[in-house]
Amino acid sequence: MAHEERRLQVLRAIVQDYVSTNDPVGSKALAARHDLGVSPATIRNDMAVLEEEGYITQPHTSAGRVPTDKGYRFFVDRLSAIKPLSSAERRAIERFLDGALDLDDVLARTVRLLAQLTRNVAVIQYPTLSRSAVRHLEVVQLATTRLLVVLITDTGRVEQRVVEVPPVVDAPAGSDPVAELRTLINAAFVGAKLADAAVKVADLLDTAPAHLRGLVAAVSATLVETLVEPGEDRLLVGGTANLTRGGALDFPGTLRPLLEALEEQVVVLRLMGEVAPGAVLVSIGEENEHHSFTGASVVSVGYGSAGGTADLALGGLGVVGPTRMDYPGTMAAVRAVARYVGQLLAES
CATH class of the missing domain: 3.30.450.40 (GAF domain)
Structure with a gap:
């Protein structure tokens, strides 16, 4: 076995023993607990080289050694694969x-x-909100000039905002402006990435029916705040x-x-x-x-x-x-x- 490979085995054994016991590891303990195929004297020599190269260190006056950050990094980088869970x-x-x-x-x-x-x-x-997409937008009328807008993302995140809106004027007879608004914004936003929302808000303002423009303008400000500028x-x-x-x-x-x-x-x-x-x-x-x-x-x-x-x-x-x-x-x-x-x- 090459010296480098054996020293890696010694380092691996030191890491494993120190992690499990929280006690500095000595050459005799390594020889007793691990089948390294060499004498404690050879292990001591390998440990001296590992210490000189900065992979292990001697804490205080202890006879044993513990891994350094460099030693842990070497150990992690040499993991052949992450073992799967049972x-x-x-x-x-x-x-x-x-x-x-x-x-x-x-x-x-x-x-x-x-x-x-x-x-x-x-x-x-x-x-992260900016990486999510819109699954559904719900609009609920709380009062004549107040709406609750609920955003549900494809990751299950829910954001709610209360929006003050102007009274609807010139609505066609028998129409339901809130239901129309709900349909309009869902058609525009469902499936859209939140990061792309700003452009869609601008398009929506340009294409909305005249009687809904006041509602759309008020809700759009909240949508931009919620979709484009998500909180921390x-x-x-x-x-x-x-x-x-x-x-x-x-x-x-x-x-x-x-x-x-x-x-x-x-x-x-x-x-x-x-x-x-x-x-x-x-x-x-x-x-x-x-x-x-x-x-x-x-x-x-x-x-x-x-x-x-x-x-x-x-x-x-x-x-x-x-x-x-x-x-x-x-x-x-x-x-x-x-x-x-x-x-x-x-x-x-």
């Missing part, structure tokens, strides 16, 4: 998510499930108590800012903006640009397919945890859950 694990995911009643329930169940599966913090982004993306977070499992060993001095960053959500949303469907991203320790995440790893992936585009996700989901993480298992769980959430939303 059929029992996949069935458990399906059973847990299948009972969801609506989008909010799907996402709430997803963060609970991911937090339980990975024993880390789970995060999921609400489907939302993020659900679950399992934050899992961060305290490893204590100070996992997050030396970094737990408080990490919790604050998770609460503020902006940093995590920025990370989620980079995800694509099916491609699991792993960002380890110092690779995370925000200082609050330098003691953590983020495993994320996009879910769903925006407008049938394979490289554009509706949103992102993932987990945040210590760099001392079960990367193969976490990556498999994140990918499997994302795939199922995408299927659920496509069928809804």
Whole structure:
């Protein structure tokens, strides 16, 4: 066996043992627990080279070694494939998510499930409005000059707005202006991507019947605000108590800012903006640009397919945890859950 390949096996064994025990790993323990085919003295030599190259380090006065961010990165990059979940694990995911009643329930169940599966913090982004399409627009008359406009997207997201409208004048006898408006805006918008809404609003204003123009103009302002300028993306977070499992060993001095960053959500949303469907991203320790995440790893992936585009996700989901993480298992769980959430939303 080549020296490089054996050292990779030694590094892999150190990562696996440290993740499972949270104790620095020594050469004798490696020789006893793993069939590396060489003596403890050879393992010590390999560990010395790995330490010199920056893949492992010696914490304080301990005789053992722990992986560095560089070591975890090397380990993750050399994973030959993400192992698939067992059929029992996949069935458990399906059973847990299948009972969801609506989008909010799907996402709430997803963060609970991911937090339980990975024993880390789970995060999921609400489907990005600009990547969604209109499924239906409902218009309800609340008063003579007040309408409720309800937007339902193809991802199950619901937005409601109350619109003040002028009284309808010169309507044909027997007509129902609100029903006509409902038909008109659904014909114009159903199936349209929200990002394309501005053009359709302008077209609608040009082509609407004269007696509906006042209603269309008033509702259009709300449609532009809702469709073209969606509010800040939302993020659900679950399992934050899992961060305290490893204590100070996992997050030396970094737990408080990490919790604050998770609460503020902006940093995590920025990370989620980079995800694509099916491609699991792993960002380890110092690779995370925000200082609050330098003691953590983020495993994320996009879910769903925006407008049938394979490289554009509706949103992102993932987990945040210590760099001392079960990367193969976490990556498999994140990918499997994302795939199922995408299927659920496509069928809804």
